[in-house]
Amino acid sequence: MQNELWHRSLFVDGQFRRPAGDLTIDVRDKATNQVFDTAGLADLADVDEAVESAAAAQRDWAQRTYAERAAVLRQVAAVLADRAPFFRELLIRETGCIGGKADYEIGAATSELHEAAGLASRPVGEVLPSNHAGRFSVSDRVPVGVVGVMTPWNFPLVLGMRVIAPALALGNAVVLKPSPETPISGGLAIAELFTAAGAPAGIFQVVPGEEKVGRRLVEHPAVPMIHFTGSTKVGREIAAVAGGLLKKVSLELGGNNALIVLDDADLEQATMIGAWSSFHYQGQTCITAGRHIVQREIADAYVARLAARADAITVGDPRDETVGIGPMINPRQQARAQEMLDEAVAAGARVVTTGSAAEPFFRPAVVVDVTRQMRLWTEEIFAPIAPVLAVDSDAEALEVANDSGYGLVDSVLTADLARGLAIARSLSAGMVHLNDATPQDEALAPFGGIGQSGLGGRAGGDSNLDEFTERRWMTVAAGPAHYPY
Structure with a gap:
């Protein structure tokens, strides 16, 4: 070439x-x-x-x-x-x-x-x-x-x-x-x-x-x-x-973007959006969802379906048209992501997906039992990792989402538009999407x-x-x- x-x-x-x-x-x-x-x-x-x-x-x-x-x-x-x-x-x-x-x-x-x-x-x-x-x-x-x-x-x-x-x-x-x-x-x-x-x-x-x-x-x-x-x-x-x-x-x-999933969200739609938001292009975008904030009533079901979607993604050489996730950009980025994941697991988090592939590939991971103090939650990951945190109310979901120095893009998933708009209007982000994935971009839209x-x-x-x-x-x-x- x-x-x-x-x-x-x-x-x-x-x-x-x-x-x-x-x-x-x-x-x-x-x-x-x-x-x-x-x-x-x-x-x-x-x-x-x-x-x-x-x-x-x-x-x-x-x-x-x-x-x-x-x-x-x-x-x-x-x-x-x-x-x-x-x-x-x-x-x-x-x-x-x-x-x-x-x-x-x-x-x-x-x-x-x-x-x-x-x-x-x-x-x-x-x-x-x-x-x-x-x-x-x-x-x-x-x-x-x-x-x-x-x-x-x-x-x-x-x-x-x-x-x-x-x-x-x-x-x-x-x-x-x-x-x-x-x-x-x-x-x-x-x-x-x-x-x-x-x-x-x-x-x-x-x-x-x-x-x-x-x-x-x-x-x-x-x-x-x-x-x-x-x-x-x-x-x-x-x-x-x-x-x-x-x-x-x-x-x-950069961004450490929140995907908020309310308890009335359609789980199939929500996990499809969640998987795309965190795993597209190996999670290596500023508009990737780095924090899944899910209401407790549906958290277990959300995690199970998100993990199933993650495990179904084919990882490999992207010249193969059946592949959904290709290689990490370089060994340094791969090592940093693995280090953040290992730190979280050592501190009590659990990976609920099947496991990672060999370098330069990184299988998508869904992680539960994370805390708001872990680097996996507070920092931009830039890898196909989806940390999930359960919350008890709309107010707590909003507070957790806004508890970040970043403010790029957030999403809210719900069947009740009025409820979703109430949260969306209070999010501290330059871009907010209701019932859609965090990765969005249009040439006419004010991106930032x-x-x-x-x-x-x-x-x-x-x-x-x-x-x-x-x-x-x-x-x-x-x-x-x-x-x-």
Whole structure:
């Protein structure tokens, strides 16, 4: 599957080229550990060149008509549709996902491009009243400039496009540092889409790299905005640096999301939603349900049916279309999840599913007798583990759900909509779903969290106007102005 176009390369100033230090990183099939390609690794000189090129290109790009910018994004969407089979195989191999998840990513990324194309022509100004006779006063929006973007490995194509597309639509340039786990599907293959679509050189740059590359991007004086999607720990570090530089920052961070199951919920529906919420893509998403809060009257039945669903999932190489869960992203993530599970069991928790598979695979686990002090309950797990805690009332369910520093997404399952809405309205989360799974995303919806789950604005729809532009006030005097001196 090696591609000579980007093999051992970066993407700078519209060209695939070798890194200045000629450093590389092997790209491995997550199920087999076989190397199938090699990407370039940027150093600081590469970052500086990419930013300089982006800053120069952005000035012209911002002057293009909205129709020109929209046409580029629509053409990228068309190229992506043509190359969907390639991206499907790439995502399966590079991220370890099943085919259905890869299909979702391709479709969602295409939707982001089309929605962003429409964003380019959205009205961005308003006429303001003025207390000065004859003054014409308006408010409009201007591009931020160069947006430094750092994306994660779990949904590299769509989480990249969710930022790249609207930022470009609104006249910005983008310098992207994809995760070292997914430098191709999260960066270099995206760059090739823009090249094939005829995008102007320089408006989009890709510099795969390690921590020092991300830090240079955050600190660079010609990058006025940083958008980061990833862990809360790294998000805090970025916020500290960006804050010291008075730089605009948008952080989409982790979550420890609650799935509340009330005693009147349909158990078949609830356990289907619960299984999908915790086990899809090996539990490796920020919107996975990490806490199942179930009312005591139905807790035993819920656990039994959820465990049966978990045990029925086929775990293995995702190139096999019968597989429901593929490999963990790397041994470090697998070891961390196993450690958290072992700690909980040592403290009295019980695993009620059949057991785990050998590395790199991790069988889905349902865990009971957890306490609110266990790391398995308090921290983001990022593995296919479903801890279940029984509660005695709606009020207790709400209190337990809100007892978290995170605030990304929660779900409430019930047959009584009024009852569910009463809880939903009191949940401390940026997103709440009633009678549906925690993993939801639409290009038009304001996606994002509060607390430890996010800082900045929201992704999606009109929220992108606030993310990737600055408001500007402009006045025009009707005649000569007169002041005391």
